[in-house]
Amino acid sequence: GAGVSQSPSNKVTEKGKDVELRCDPISGHTALYWYRQSLGQGLEFLIYFQGNSAPDKSGLPSDRFSAERTGGSVSTLTIQRTQQEDSAVYLCASSLVAAPYNEQFFGPGTRLTVL
Amino acid sequence: DQQVKQNSPSLSVQEGRISILNCDYTNSMFDYFLWYKKYPAEGPTFLISISSIKDKNEDGRFTVFLNKSAKHLSLHIVPSQPGDSAVYFCAASPRFISSGSARQLTFGSGTQLTVLP
Numbered sequence: 001g002a003g004v005s006q007s008p009s010n011k012v013t014e015k016g017k018d019v020e021l022r023c024d025p026i027s028g029h030t031a032l033y034w035y036r037q038s039l040g041q042g043l044e045f046l047i048y049f050q051g052n053s054a055p056d057k058s059g060l061p062s063d064r065f066s067a068e069r070t071g072g073s074v075s076t077l078t079i080q081r082t083q084q085e086d087s088a089v090y091l092c093a094s095s096l097v098a099a100p101y102n103e104q105f106f107g108p109g110t111r112l113t114v115l
Numbered sequence: 116d117q118q119v120k121q122n123s124p125s126l127s128v129q130e131g132r133i134s135i136l137n138c139d140y141t142n143s144m145f146d147y148f149l150w151y152k153k154y155p156a157e158g159p160t161f162l163i164s165i166s167s168i169k170d171k172n173e174d175g176r177f178t179v180f181l182n183k184s185a186k187h188l189s190l191h192i193v194p195s196q197p198g199d200s201a202v203y204f205c206a207a208s209p210r211f212i213s214s215g216s217a218r219q220l221t222f223g224s225g226t227q228l229t230v231l232p
Contacts, residue, residue: 004158033219042119042204042222043159059219091158103149104220106158 002026004107006092012113013082021077021110025094032075033095033104034067036088043091049075082114118142119207121223129231134192136226138205141186145207149220150179150190153202162203163190195230202227 005024013019025032034046045059049069060066064082069075079086089111093104120139128134138148146167151159165172165179165188172179178191192199206220 035222040124040224042117042121042224043206043220045219045221048219056219093158103161103164106151106160108156108158 004092004094004105006090006107006110008110009108010111010113012115014115015084016081018078018080019082019112021079021090021092021112023075023077023092023107025073025075025092026105027073029094029096029105030072031095031104032069033093034075034077035091035093037091037109038088046077046090079112082112084114087112087114116141117224118145119205119221119223121203121205121226123226124224125227125229127229127231128195130197131194134190134195134199134228134230136190136192136203136205136228138188138190138223139186140188140207142207142209142221143186144209145221147208148179148181148188149206149208150177151204151206151222153204153225159204192228195228197230197232200228200230 004026007022011019030051032049035043037043047060047067048056064080067077089109091106091109093106095104118141149164150162152162153159163174163177163179165181170181176192181188202225204225205223208220
């Protein structure tokens with residue numbers, strides 16, 4: 001079956017512009033995560049969606065970042081008024097949340113470059 | 116402050132020998148640990164995990180050891196193969212508190228493993 005897909009794979013934008021990144025999780029996975037990986041860093045948690053519960057936004061670095069998940073499936077991460085420090089690879093992951101642990105399946109990521 | 120640390124950014128090993136990748140953590144609430152492997156231009160893929168109730172978990176050529184008192188875990192790959200060359204991320208997760216809690220993973224910065232033929 002299909003894995004997690006993300007689009008676009010690469011995005012170059014100018015400082016101050018808004019960008020939207022898309023994630024299609026694995027069908028049937030109720031949990032969806034966004035992470036970002038800046039150069040030389042580990043993956044940094046951004047936001048988590050689980051079913052119809054309110055999302056955990058504790059990792060969002062500023063109010064320029066927002067995300068939504070429509071119909072419990074596809075998610076969009078929006079960055080408004082992009083800054084150069086937003087340049088990173090943005091990774092989406094999904095998982096089943098019934099098991100006592102949490103194996104997350106990652107998409108290939110979107111490489112965002114803010115000029 | 117990094118809660119999960121991988122202090123070696125890179126490691127080179129000869130094919131057939133053992134690769135040992137190390138990870139340290141500081142948060143006592145972490146009770147589940149995972150290793151992910153990442154090839155260029157791909158997302159990380161799950162490799163092996165261990166719960167805090169164990170000190171060892173083995174899966175084929177991969178073994179993860181957990182030393183809770185030292186807050187240290189390691190991934191052993193033996194024998195190492197050229198196809199193992201990738202970035203390896205250590206990740207940790209806190210105790211599952213309730214069904215509404217996030218099980219976000221806290222990742223280390225990764226170790227680039229190169230297995231030389």
